[in-house]
Amino acid sequence: MDRDVIIQIEKADSFYGTKQILKNITLNIYAKAVTSLMGPSGCGKSTLIRCLNRMNDLVPRFRLEGKILYKGLDLYSRDVDITDLRREIGMVFQKPNPFPKSIYENVAYGIRIQGVTNGEFIDGIVEESLKKAALWEEVKDRLHESALSLSGGQQQRICIARALAVKPQVILFDEPCSALDPMATAKIEELITELKKNYTIIVVTHNTAQAARVSDFTAFLYLGDLIEVGPTGKIFTVPQDKRTEEYLTGKFG
Amino acid sequence: MSKRKLDKRMDSVFKAVGLAVTLFGLLVLAALLIDVVMDGYQRISWDFFTSYPSRKPEQAGILSAWVGTLWIMLTTALLAIPLGVGSGIYLEEYARRNKLTDFIEINIANLAGVPSVIYGILGLGLFIRLMHLDRSVLAGGLILALLILPVIILTTREALRAVPSSIREASYALGATQWQTIRHQVLPAGFGNILTGIILAMSRAIGETAPLITIGALTYIPFLPANPVAFSPESPYIHLSAQGFLDPFTVLPIQIFNWVSRPQKGFLTDAAAGIIVLLTITLLMNGAAIFLRYKNQKRW
Ligand SMILES: Nc1ncnc2c1ncn2[C@@H]1O[C@H](COP(=O)(O)OP(=O)(O)OP(=O)(O)O)[C@@H](O)[C@H]1O
Ligand SMILES: [Mg+2]
Numbered sequence: 001m002d003r004d005v006i007i008q009i010e011k012a013d014s015f016y017g018t019k020q021i022l023k024n025i026t027l028n029i030y031a032k033a034v035t036s037l038m039g040p041s042g043c044g045k046s047t048l049i050r051c052l053n054r055m056n057d058l059v060p061r062f063r064l065e066g067k068i069l070y071k072g073l074d075l076y077s078r079d080v081d082i083t084d085l086r087r088e089i090g091m092v093f094q095k096p097n098p099f100p101k102s103i104y105e106n107v108a109y110g111i112r113i114q115g116v117t118n119g120e121f122i123d124g125i126v127e128e129s130l131k132k133a134a135l136w137e138e139v140k141d142r143l144h145e146s147a148l149s150l151s152g153g154q155q156q157r158i159c160i161a162r163a164l165a166v167k168p169q170v171i172l173f174d175e176p177c178s179a180l181d182p183m184a185t186a187k188i189e190e191l192i193t194e195l196k197k198n199y200t201i202i203v204v205t206h207n208t209a210q211a212a213r214v215s216d217f218t219a220f221l222y223l224g225d226l227i228e229v230g231p232t233g234k235i236f237t238v239p240q241d242k243r244t245e246e247y248l249t250g251k252f253g
Numbered sequence: 254m255s256k257r258k259l260d261k262r263m264d265s266v267f268k269a270v271g272l273a274v275t276l277f278g279l280l281v282l283a284a285l286l287i288d289v290v291m292d293g294y295q296r297i298s299w300d301f302f303t304s305y306p307s308r309k310p311e312q313a314g315i316l317s318a319w320v321g322t323l324w325i326m327l328t329t330a331l332l333a334i335p336l337g338v339g340s341g342i343y344l345e346e347y348a349r350r351n352k353l354t355d356f357i358e359i360n361i362a363n364l365a366g367v368p369s370v371i372y373g374i375l376g377l378g379l380f381i382r383l384m385h386l387d388r389s390v391l392a393g394g395l396i397l398a399l400l401i402l403p404v405i406i407l408t409t410r411e412a413l414r415a416v417p418s419s420i421r422e423a424s425y426a427l428g429a430t431q432w433q434t435i436r437h438q439v440l441p442a443g444f445g446n447i448l449t450g451i452i453l454a455m456s457r458a459i460g461e462t463a464p465l466i467t468i469g470a471l472t473y474i475p476f477l478p479a480n481p482v483a484f485s486p487e488s489p490y491i492h493l494s495a496q497g498f499l500d501p502f503t504v505l506p507i508q509i510f511n512w513v514s515r516p517q518k519g520f521l522t523d524a525a526a527g528i529i530v531l532l533t534i535t536l537l538m539n540g541a542a543i544f545l546r547y548k549n550q551k552r553w
Contacts, residue, residue, distance in 0.1 A: 053426060087428035097419035100442055110427035113437065159423070166427055 006031040006170065006200050007052060012066035014047055016059065021047045023224040024066075029170075029217075034192060034201045036211040036232070039221035040247065045204040046094075048221070049172045051075075052202070053089040054082055070170075087114075090163035094175040096155035098147035098162075103130075103139050106147045106158050110166035125165050133161035134191050153184025160191065170200040178206065189214050208248055212236050220244045286532070293525025301526060305475040306508065310519025315527055317474040318508035321390070322459060322534075324478050324497060325504055328394025329401065329458050334451060337402050341409025341447075346435055365403035372400045373467025381468055388469050390478055391498040396464045401454040408450025412443035445549030449542045456538035460531065462506040473511070474503040505531045 007029035014022040021044045029035050037045045047056065054075065056062040068075045075085065087110070098106050107126045116122060126143070130136040135157040139150070147158050156176060163171055173192070177185040192201055192214050205211050211218050212232060219229035220241075227241045239245040304314025348354045376396035386392040416439050424434040440447075478497035484490060505527055512524035 055422065055426065058422070058425065083428040083430055085428075086426055091426040093419065093422065093426075095419060097417075097423045099420060099423065099438060109424070109429075109437070113427070113429050113433045162423075162427065 003030040003033060005029065006071060008067075008069040009048075009051075010067040010069070012048075012051065012064060012068060014044075014051060014056070014065070015061075015063045017061040021224050022051075025226045027219055027226055027229055029200065029202060031169075031200045032196060032198070033216040034196045034203060034214050035217040035219065036203045036205055036215035037219050037221060038205060038208060038211050038247070041206070043221045044224045045221055046174050049091075049174055049202055049204055052170070052172060053086050053091050055091065057082065087166045088168055089170040089172065090166065090168035091172040091174070092156070092159050092163055092176050095179050096152055096159055098150075098155050098158045100146065100148055102144045103147045103150070103158060104143040107161050107165050110162060114166075126161075129161040129165040132164050132195070133157045134187065134194075135161055151184070153180050153187060156180060156184070156188060157191070160188075164195075168199065170202070171195065173201065173203040175204050175206060177210065185210075208236075208250075220247065222247070289525050289528050289532070293522060293527075293529045296522050296526035297529060301523075306473055306511075310515075310517055310523055313512070313520070313523050315505065315508055315530065317477060318503050318505045318527070319530065320477050321474065321502035322504045324390045324502055325393050325397060325465075326455060326459060328390055328498060329397040330451075330455060332394060332398035333401050333405055333454070336398070337405025337451075337454075338409050338447060340402075341406045341413065342435065342440075344406065345410040345413045346431070346439070361403045361406055365407060368463075369400055369461050370463040370467055372396050373464030375399070376464060377468050387499070388471060388501050389499045390502045392468055393465050393470060393502060393504070394498075396468065397458040397461060400461065400464060401458050404454040404457070405451060408454070409443075409447050412446035412450065413439055415446060416442045445545050449545045449549070452538050452542040452545070456535045456542070459538070460506055460535060462504075462510055465504060465507060466510070470507055471501055471503055474501060478502060505534075 005028045009025050009027040009029075012022055012025045013020060025048065037048060039045055050056045051064055051068060052070075052075070056064070064076060070085070070089070073080070099109065101109075104126055107129050108122050111122060111125055127136065127140075130139060135154060138154060147155060150158065156179075160171075160176075176192075177188050180188065189210065192203065195201060196216075203211070203214060215232045217229065218232045218235040220227045220235065220239075220243075222243050228235065228239065228244050235244065236248060239248060301314045302319065303316055304312060305316050306318075307313040344354065344358065373396060376392060376399070380386045380392040380395050381388070386395070420438050420442060421434055424438045429437070478500035479494055481494055481497050483492040483494065485492065509524050509527040509531065512520040512527065515521075
């Protein structure tokens with residue numbers, strides 16, 4: 001199957017201060033597919049996806065060398081409006097982090113800050129986003145209760161709905177299930193599979209089984225190096241590198 | 254004895270001493286409170302709040318003192334809250350860390366510890382001699398505002414720092430600007446703690462006497478600062494006036510101080526009654542602060 005490349009990472013090196021984290025990463029991300037990033041703790045998975053929505057800009061001593069292209073445009077060029085960029089490339093974090101506000105306000109926030117004030121329009125977006133996040137039925141009667149009153153799994157789906165509300169093209173998931181129980185995890189995985197019809201998805205995960213279940217492509221990182229990348233089926237059945245194989249069979253990580 | 258055992262013993266000794274010291278403090282406080290209340294309660298009456306000071310102890314009241322305290326607190330709040338919270342936000346969220354901001358930071362922390370009388374002397378030189386504000390509400394409010402400014406800046410910064418970075422990241426990840434993130438997420442999340450800090454600072458200011466005496470605030474004021482709002486039967490019906498800020502004033506602690514230093518016994522009763530009023534206000538403010546702090550205890 002032919003697929004469009006939406007993000008190209010070209011020879012990316014990244015540093016916190018003088019400490020190099022990512023080493024010469026070259027990686028293509030395909031549109032409307034799920035790409036998972038695997039690797040042992042501390043290998044730089046979070047650093048890599050946080051480069052894609054420029055979240056690392058918030059870290060004072062962070063530095064990136066090399067290029068990251070989004071739809072052919074350099075993400076780090078001066079002309080890029082970082083707030084526009086972050087709307088196009090949304091993010092869901094490891095620990096559910098809803099705002100300490102109502103369910104409704106959590107989802108509405110992203111469009112409210114764009115200056116949208118039309119109540120009906122916002123209502124519509126909130127409903128649509130919660131439906132896409134498979135949460136509408138559970139919360140439609142309590143939209144104005146605090147989002148913090150929800151369970152962990154529901155909170156994570158609020159965070160997904162919140163990201164969807166600003167109509168992104170790409171959604172980055174940084175270990176979205178690591179704070180959730182198996183039931184909630186299954187729900188999120190199902191949701192990711194559903195979402196990939198319309199969105200490009202990148203999932204960081206520690207869980208090899210999860211990568212196998214949800215992703216079309218898998219990249220394996222080790223100590224800041226991209227060891228190998230390819231269709232998930234191929235990586236899991238015939239890994240080319242010994243380190244990938246060892247990681248997949250649980251020898252380390 | 255093994256080190257472990259010794260540590261354990263030290264632990265219990267320390268606990269006992271700590272408890273004794275705390276109890277002692279509480280007892281002394283209780284004794285003082287009871288003494289004051291016994292002395293002053295019979296003087297507390299409607300008249301006491303609606304009378305000006307007088308040469309006759311049984312006719313003297315705290316009208317000009319509590320109205321003055323209100324005026325001073327209002328002025329202090331109007332000056333110190335926007336400045337203090339604003340500086341706190343700037344220093345915590347916007348300012349780059351460099352030698353200059355480090356220097357400012359250290360000095361703000363130091364200022365918070367400067368004795369209040371020093372602020373009085375500063376005020377005397379700056380606001381009275383140089384700016385000719387006289388012994389006005391404005392001068393008093395300016396001094397107390399300076400006095401509590403460092404505390405408000407510090408508590409604002411602490412409150413902002415306590416807002417978890419996950420909230421900020423969530424906001425940025427949705428395309429919010431820095432100001433939007435601060436305005437819509439960080440400030441509301443830190444609001445309770447900021448308010449707590451403000452109330453505690455104000456309750457410190459309300460009891461301050463030294464700096465106001467330094468600028469020569471009067472102790473005998475048989476009138477009130479001009480009303481800021483007046484009504485008339487004809488157009489324009491409502492008159493606003495800032496004259497009150499330039500009028501002389503007295504405040505509760507000064508009135509109390511004055512009465513305590515008088516020889517007649519009756520004034521001691523008046524002083525005790527004034528102390529009851531002042532203590533009630535401070536206790537209420539501190540209570541509100543504690544309540545807020547308790548209510549704001551972490552939801553994330
Ligand atoms: N803000 C930072 N400042 C300095 N070093 C950092 C910072 N964030 C991460 N690091 C370092 O970068 C390296 C990679 O971290 P990163 O969070 O990308 O790893 P990860 O693969 O996501 O690990 P995990 O699976 O534990 O989340 C680690 O050694 C970490 O200590
Ligand atoms: Mg990580």
